[in-house]
Amino acid sequence: MxxxxxxxxxxxxxxxxxLLWALVLRNLKVKYQSSLLGFFWTMLxxxxxxxxxxxxxxxxxKIQIPNYWAFLMSGYFAWxxxxxxxxxxxxxxxxxxxxxxxIAFPQEVLIISTTISRLIEFTVELLLTMIVLAVALHGxxxxxxxxxxxxxxxxxxxxxxxxxPVAALxxxxxxxxxxxxIAIATLFYVSPVFYAADFVPDWMHEVYLLNPIARLxxxxxxxxxxxxxxxxxxWGAAAAFSLLTFLVTYSIxxxxxxxxxxxx
Amino acid sequence: MEHAxxxxxxxxxxFRIYEQRATxxxxxxxxxxxxxxxxxxxPYFALSDIDFSVRQxxxxxxxxxxxxxxxxxxxxxxxxxxxxxxxVQLSGRLAAVLELGAGFHPDLTxxxxxxxxxxxxxxxxxxxxxRFDDILDFADIGxxxxxxxxxxxxxxxxxxxxxxxxxxxxxxxxLDEVLSVGDExxxxxxxxxxxxxxxxxxxxxxxxxxxxxxxEMCTRAIWMSQGGVRMDGEVNEVADAYLALA
Numbered sequence: 001m002x003x004x005x006x007x008x009x010x011x012x013x014x015x016x017x018x019l020l021w022a023l024v025l026r027n028l029k030v031k032y033q034s035s036l037l038g039f040f041w042t043m044l045x046x047x048x049x050x051x052x053x054x055x056x057x058x059x060x061x062k063i064q065i066p067n068y069w070a071f072l073m074s075g076y077f078a079w080x081x082x083x084x085x086x087x088x089x090x091x092x093x094x095x096x097x098x099x100x101x102x103i104a105f106p107q108e109v110l111i112i113s114t115t116i117s118r119l120i121e122f123t124v125e126l127l128l129t130m131i132v133l134a135v136a137l138h139g140x141x142x143x144x145x146x147x148x149x150x151x152x153x154x155x156x157x158x159x160x161x162x163x164x165p166v167a168a169l170x171x172x173x174x175x176x177x178x179x180x181x182i183a184i185a186t187l188f189y190v191s192p193v194f195y196a197a198d199f200v201p202d203w204m205h206e207v208y209l210l211n212p213i214a215r216l217x218x219x220x221x222x223x224x225x226x227x228x229x230x231x232x233x234x235w236g237a238a239a240a241f242s243l244l245t246f247l248v249t250y251s252i253x254x255x256x257x258x259x260x261x262x263x264x
Numbered sequence: 265m266e267h268a269x270x271x272x273x274x275x276x277x278x279f280r281i282y283e284q285r286a287t288x289x290x291x292x293x294x295x296x297x298x299x300x301x302x303x304x305x306x307p308y309f310a311l312s313d314i315d316f317s318v319r320q321x322x323x324x325x326x327x328x329x330x331x332x333x334x335x336x337x338x339x340x341x342x343x344x345x346x347x348x349x350x351x352v353q354l355s356g357r358l359a360a361v362l363e364l365g366a367g368f369h370p371d372l373t374x375x376x377x378x379x380x381x382x383x384x385x386x387x388x389x390x391x392x393x394x395r396f397d398d399i400l401d402f403a404d405i406g407x408x409x410x411x412x413x414x415x416x417x418x419x420x421x422x423x424x425x426x427x428x429x430x431x432x433x434x435x436x437x438x439l440d441e442v443l444s445v446g447d448e449x450x451x452x453x454x455x456x457x458x459x460x461x462x463x464x465x466x467x468x469x470x471x472x473x474x475x476x477x478x479x480e481m482c483t484r485a486i487w488m489s490q491g492g493v494r495m496d497g498e499v500n501e502v503a504d505a506y507l508a509l510a
């Protein structure tokens with residue numbers, strides 16, 4: 001029964017694909033129209049943070065990873081994508097409250113549109129990283145790069161899966177806006193962003209990998225930084241985590257979405 | 265018998281009134297811990313047992329004092345609020361102008377808002393483009409169409425909102441106090457356009473306090489009072505009865 005509901009919901013999202021594109025276009029437009037340097041600003045923030053992390057962890061706290069800069073770059077942008085999407089989820093529905101109070105449409109379209117517009121920016125960041133690493137680290141294009149698109153798809157699904165409950169909760173509880181930055185700051189330390197997942201002691205490893213973001217970041221490190229293809233088990237686990245998260249949270253979202261217009 | 269465009273069967277709507285909106289998380293905890301309804305909210309019946317249907321091509325006015333449930337029933341019909349009981353059946357595409365601004369995003373230009381609004385109504389890009397000149401022409405806001413909506417006057421917002429809703433050529437049109445916003449000229453043009461819509465067989469449901477307009481535009485009126493239907497009938501009869509009591 002839940003399966004049929006899910007298919008119905010996904011179908012209605014597809015019916016509203018025109019709205020989805022209109023929203024994606026406007027998200028990008030709003031962002032780039034109002035600032036002179038446009039895309040430069042989007043890139044500057046993560047590049048600046050990544051540079052600071054690289055300087056600190058190669059010179060001050062010396063993390064023993066060869067070519068640390070390359071390691072950090074291979075996962076940092078993916079982390080940044082996730083963090084920004086989660087953050088956007090707290091205000092997206094509220095921002096479009098007037099529209100939701102005037103027209104009945106599946107509100108997950110709003111969430112998906114912000115994720116897609118961020119995804120476009122992330123794709124550019126990721127491509128640049130892959131080019132830089134291919135040239136300066138690998139000296140060739142590693143065959144494992146071919147698996148990156150699949151990785152991005154899995155991350156997109158996971159991202160939506162984490163955004164949906166955050167967005168739904170934000171509608172009802174203003175507290176979420178205050179709690180989320182703390183959650184993101186914590187996630188930054190318990191995910192392998194500036195250190196490798198192998199650093200985690202064996203006894204913690206099982207618990208550590210319950211964090212779905214940790215699994216995905218590890219896959220980014222392997223395919224882009226190490227230039228190796230992760231094992232089938234690793235792929236399977238990451239895919240299962242992403243899909244399961246999405247399916248569970250989407251059905252919860254569907255259960256509450258009809259109440260949003262009243263509260264917004 | 266003619267086909268019903270809108271059918272409301274025993275529709276009721278219950279809201280929860282939050283006395284202290286900001287404490288809702290605390291309230292939820294209390295409710296979970298005590299396993300009972302916390303005292304901070306109380307249910308409020310905005311609509312109870314609403315039964316009526318509107319035939320295709322009919323122009324119906326909803327009249328009544330503030331808080332009688334007129335706007336709520338429009339929202340339930342539009343599918344924005346789920347009914348707490350009963351059901352609404354629609355046949356045809358519905359467009360609504362339910363509040364000033366009609367869901368426009370203040371930071372976006374008129375053009376962008378039209379694109380999003382049209383898409384949310386289910387139009388394709390091509391359909392929106394085909395209607396764009398018509399919308400621009402009717403809204404009569406000139407080059408302001410390229411300016412963020414937050415710089416519009418309230419009359420301009422109302423004009424654009426109305427223009428979009430009427431130009432998407434819906435089968436059913438819901439209007440909530442739209443005609444009272446603009447100036448005389450705009451009001452006259454709206455009425456003219458609504459007549460055309462009516463002649464083409466469009467179904468119309470409008471909320472208004474302006475009984476003159478109601479008598480002019482509609483053939484039937486529903487008088488709502490305290491979330492229920494008090495009287496339903498020929499427009500002049502209902503309007504007279506309403507005036508006699510007010």
